[in-house]
Amino acid sequence: MSTETGTATGRDASRIHNIGYRSYDGPRLGRAYARRSLFSQTLRGSFGLGRSAKSKVLPMLLFGVMTLVAAILVAVSMSAPDASKLVIEYTSYAIYLQAVIGLFIAAQAPQAVSRDLRFKSVPLYFSRPIERADYVAAKLAATASALFILTGAPLLVLYVGSLLAKFDFADQTKWFGQGLVSVALLSVLFAGLGLVMAALTPRRGFGVAAVIALLTITYGAVSTIQAIAWETGSEGAVQWLGLFSPITLIDGVQTAFLGATSAFPGGEGPGAGAGVVYLIVVLALVAGSYAVLMRRYRRVGL
Amino acid sequence: MARATNVVFVTAVIATEALSMRFPRVTALDRLTLDIGPGVTGLVGSNGAGKSTLIKILLGLSPATEGRAAVLGLDVATSGAAIRERVGYMPEHDCLPPDVSATEFVVHMARMSGLPPTAARERTADTLRHVGLYEERYRPIGGYSTGMKQRVKLAQALVHDPQLVLLDEPTNGLDPVGRDEMLGLIRRIHTDFGISVLVTSHLLGELERTCDHVVVIDGGTLLRSSSTSDFTQTTATLAVEVTDSDTHPDGTGALRKALTEAGVTLIGHDGIDTEGLPGAGHILLIEATGEETYDLVRDSVAGLGLGLVRMEQRRHQIAEVFRTEQGGAHAAAVPAAGVVPQSVPQSAQQVVQQKGSGRDEH
Known part of the structure; x- marks a missing residue:
């Protein structure tokens, strides 16, 4: 196939140029492999791996904060005399540290999707074996996995710590499991919402701001109104107001089904009936995010 | 219409039959019938002549309103993914992220084409060298000249050793020297690499020197299809x-x-x-x-x-x-x-x- 025959033996660097073209006869692993590659590239990128040193700083810092706080809490729990359990519930951890999680998704969702949009690399993907659904699914799964690592790692620290402190194994394992389910749900929800905001605002600065705004403004508004409702004695409204911000949605679901203590005013989250509504809303938001992303990329094509 | 048929039927790389693409307000392609054989083929047409639409259909990315098209013998309507595995595409516009190096980017694109990690790395090194990028391939793309960026774009289209590459206006934005180098490179893609090329341009003159065959479309219809020697002789x-x-x-x-x-x-x-x-x-x-x-x-x-x-x-x-x-x-x-x-x-x-x-x- 090559017309120029190799002079590969020449040690002179300029001679390398003369090696003829070699065709590729090896395996082509196709669509599923490409999807996996995109997934791992995005997941690694979320923590700055395979990117510049500068882009590692923020995600690694946030990851450090998440696990360090957990380690401190373990130390506190262990030092307390006669302690029989951790000073914090597994399910409360993500709620307390929601600001850190919010910062993480705000910084990483734009890097996952906006870069390809802003630099118009998307056509390069779609001119390859993967389809639009593969692209969206890989990005969504990778971002959710990154969030799950961020939120799951501190729970693991807590769990290992509690076992070292010889707290009740069965209780701890059960609560740890509940915590993991809760943060898994949170990861998927936040990933979906974060990616939608980022994909709709291709300019990076705006993407970051949009995600932060979505998370903090809704939470601020919901918790304020909940507090007012609680003060004015309309407890019934409190549990329904929680439907309007991502973090209170997760709070509601885990209070109803995962034995969590609600952070709602008065500590009264939704019961099983209202909990079903919470769960449906969460799942609908995730599905909706996927649909919006699919729609967003339909127009990008080539 | 298609005068080229006598040469081509041996192995048609691209074949379309009464291919039409109608949008609510415009007809982008109007019963276009083409047969493109191996070699370097120029696709000439003004902006909006239907070149981009044709490329989209050939990559199996948008279904044609009517008619049929086959690339490398595969039907675009049913074998889109298989076609895209064997075809390379270089877009007209800028498509490179500035914060990664050419090597990293092309390796990633090779994997997206289905190449296993080691092969992706080897092919990337080879391909970047063939398009003329040496030491600079380790630097972030943001600092490249237009000519170097065009080479990276070309490399990502060639990295998986396709049987056919679709190059959309590869000489856009290049100075005369860069233009000549790019045209020379395109020629080599066929002569040295054995890969067929479909290259679009709105300048017939520059394709004439590079292509074996030139197809002219306008308003979505075939204006002319003939070998380059015909053009120059007449x-x-x-x-x-x-x-x-x-x-x-x-x-x-x-x-x-x-x-x-x-x-x-x-x-x-x-x-x-x-x-x-x-x-x-x-x-x-x-x-x-x-x-x-x-x-x-x-x-x-x-x-x-x-x-x-x-x-x-x-x-x-x-x-x-x-x-x-x-x-x-x-x-x-x-x-x-x-x-x-x-x-x-x-x-x-x-x-x-x-x-x-x-x-x-x-």
Whole structure:
């Protein structure tokens, strides 16, 4: 196939140029492999791996904060005399540290999707074996996995710590499991919402701001109104107001089904009936995010 | 319509049959039937002629309204993914993230094409070298020149060793030297790498030098499809400029007279180039029918004792294809005044602009 025959033996660097073209006869692993590659590239990128040193700083810092706080809490729990359990519930951890999680998704969702949009690399993907659904699914799964690592790692620290402190194994394992389910749900929800905001605002600065705004403004508004409702004695409204911000949605679901203590005013989250509504809303938001992303990329094509 | 069929049926790389693409307000492709064989094929058309739409359909990314198309023998409607695994695509626009190095980016793209990690790395190193990127491939793309970026774009289209590459306006934004290098590279993709090429451009002249075959489309229909040698033989225009001498104060006039007597066809307004370029009015445009025309000019000039300042082939533009398609000798297009060579391209451009304004790309 090559017309120029190799002079590969020449040690002179300029001679390398003369090696003829070699065709590729090896395996082509196709669509599923490409999807996996995109997934791992995005997941690694979320923590700055395979990117510049500068882009590692923020995600690694946030990851450090998440696990360090957990380690401190373990130390506190262990030092307390006669302690029989951790000073914090597994399910409360993500709620307390929601600001850190919010910062993480705000910084990483734009890097996952906006870069390809802003630099118009998307056509390069779609001119390859993967389809639009593969692209969206890989990005969504990778971002959710990154969030799950961020939120799951501190729970693991807590769990290992509690076992070292010889707290009740069965209780701890059960609560740890509940915590993991809760943060898994949170990861998927936040990933979906974060990616939608980022994909709709291709300019990076705006993407970051949009995600932060979505998370903090809704939470601020919901918790304020909940507090007012609680003060004015309309407890019934409190549990329904929680439907309007991502973090209170997760709070509601885990209070109803995962034995969590609600952070709602008065500590009264939704019961099983209202909990079903919470769960449906969460799942609908995730599905909706996927649909919006699919729609967003339909127009990008080539 | 498709005059190329005699050459092509051996192994059609791209074949379309009555391919149409209609959007609510525009018809991007109108019953286009094409057969493109192996080699380097130029696809010429103005903006909005349907080039991008055709590429999209060929990659299996948007279904045609009607008609059929096959790439490498695979139906675009059903085997999109299989086609995209064997075809490379280089977009017209910028598509590179500035914060990663060419190596990292091309490796990632190779994996997206299905190459296993080690193969992706090896192929990336090879391909970047073949397109002429050496040490700089480890630096972030953001610092590259336009020419280097074009090479990276080309490399990502070639990295998985496709059987066919679709290059959308690869010479856009390049200076003349970069343009020549890119065209040379495109030629090598076929001769050295054995990969067929479909390259689009709105400049017929530059494709003429690179391609084996040129397809001209306009308004979504096939205007012309023929091998490049056909083009040059039928439409070669020779520009000749001579000095004046004491015996012939009007050297140009004297040569014109001599050539006319020898039976050479003059082009333009009585053979004078009136396009307003430097030297206009002193340049004779004649139709070259073969080697003998060159000899004739040389002998005539020598016989008259004039100095030959230049004798060059004029580049062809789409306009000339319009002109020959309209079925006339060049002289047939002569209306009244002495602005003929100009008036035809102008009207052609207007057609082009009207079409272009309707729709582009998306």
